[in-house]
Amino acid sequence: MTGSEIVPQSTGMATLPMSNPPQTFLLPFGKNQHLVPETAFVSFPKKPNRMPSAEALGALLATKAPEKWLPFCKPNTLCRIQGDTGNCVYTTFQVDGAPGEERILRFISSAIAEKNFEKIKESEPKPATSNERQQIRYDVLNWKKEVDCPSRAQISPEIEKWPVADLTEALKSAAVSPEAKKRNRPGLTQADEVARARSRYICSEELIAVPHGSTYKINEVGNLLHVLFYRTESSAQPADEDEDQ
Numbered sequence: 001m002t003g004s005e006i007v008p009q010s011t012g013m014a015t016l017p018m019s020n021p022p023q024t025f026l027l028p029f030g031k032n033q034h035l036v037p038e039t040a041f042v043s044f045p046k047k048p049n050r051m052p053s054a055e056a057l058g059a060l061l062a063t064k065a066p067e068k069w070l071p072f073c074k075p076n077t078l079c080r081i082q083g084d085t086g087n088c089v090y091t092t093f094q095v096d097g098a099p100g101e102e103r104i105l106r107f108i109s110s111a112i113a114e115k116n117f118e119k120i121k122e123s124e125p126k127p128a129t130s131n132e133r134q135q136i137r138y139d140v141l142n143w144k145k146e147v148d149c150p151s152r153a154q155i156s157p158e159i160e161k162w163p164v165a166d167l168t169e170a171l172k173s174a175a176v177s178p179e180a181k182k183r184n185r186p187g188l189t190q191a192d193e194v195a196r197a198r199s200r201y202i203c204s205e206e207l208i209a210v211p212h213g214s215t216y217k218i219n220e221v222g223n224l225l226h227v228l229f230y231r232t233e234s235s236a237q238p239a240d241e242d243e244d245q
Contacts, residue, residue, distance in 0.1 A: 009166055014038040016103060017046075024169055027081075027090075027105045027157055033165040034157035036105070042080040042087060043136045048094040048102035049077045057093055058175040061106065066115040073108065073116040074124070078140045081105075083160040086149030089113055089140055098174030107154050110145040117141040 013035040015022040026033040049072045051057040060068060077091050090105040117140075126138050149155065165171075210216060211229055219226040 009163060009169055010035065012037055012039075013163075014041050014044075017044050023100065023103050024165070025092075025105055026103050026165055026169070026171060027162070028173075029157050033104075033170050034162045035165055035169060036081060036157070036162055040081050040083055040160075040162075042082050043078070043133075043140055045079045045090075045092055046076040046137065048092040051093050051095050054095055054098060054174040054176045055178075057095055057101075057173075058177045061175055062178055064109065064111065066112045069108070069112045070116050070119060073112070073120055075120070075138045075141060078108070078137070079105070080140045080143065081155060083155045083157075083162075085152050085155050085159055087143075088149055088155050089143050095174050100171050101174050103171055104173055110149075110153070113143055114145065117143060 010022065010024045014025045014037065016025065025036050027036050028034075051060070060072070063069075072091055072093075079090050079092075080087055081090060089108045091108060092102045092105060094102045121141050127134065130138065208227060213232050214229045215232060216230070217228045219228070
């Protein structure tokens with residue numbers, strides 16, 4: 001290599017199998033997306049999970065409920081990545097109209113993995129005959145946190161010193177996060193919440209009827225509110241006429 005040659009950032013980094021031109025995998029972590037060395041992949045996903053829309057993907061990524069993730073934990077869609085801090089399981093998604101979404105690796109949390117992988121093994125037992133790649137892919141279902149990543153919640157690409165994807169490699173996900181909804185406290189209705197807010201901020205309340213055909217003025221006198229009601233011109237009583245005239 002001469003001094004004028006530029007080595008692409010993706011050199012030595014893992015890419016989607018059979019992609020042409022090669023498309024690198026992206027591992028989100030914090031505010032960045034990281035490239036992953038090819039040597040860190042224990043197994044590659046055979047295919048991505050298909051999602052009907054960006055909204056559906058956003059809704060799934062926003063939940064930690066294992067039952068919601070169960071259909072997306074099949075061996076053919078999983079991959080395992082190994083680093084100095086342990087090894088973890090990821091999957092990918094494909095969304096119509098969002099090219100490249102399948103490049104983004106989605107972490108399978110330990111709570112989801114250990115509950116769902118056992119169910120998958122029960123419903124989809126290992127084939128009687130399988131080649132080495134199929135065996136490695138199926139073995140991902142044997143992942144256990146206390147064995148494979150005991151000291152951290154997941155692999156840290158920052159600790160591993162895996163490169164942050166630059167503008168030529170990074171990709172904005174198509175996932176649309178669900179709209180945040182205000183959650184009432186358990187057992188409280190919306191009316192209860194309003195009453196609770198009133199009791200918190202209102203120390204005294206008086207209701208005063210405004211006489212018909214009047215206006216009012218409020219003055220603060222010391223610690224008191226002085227309310228004056230004035231008859232409007234149309235409702236004012238006529239003055240008594242002088243009987244001597």
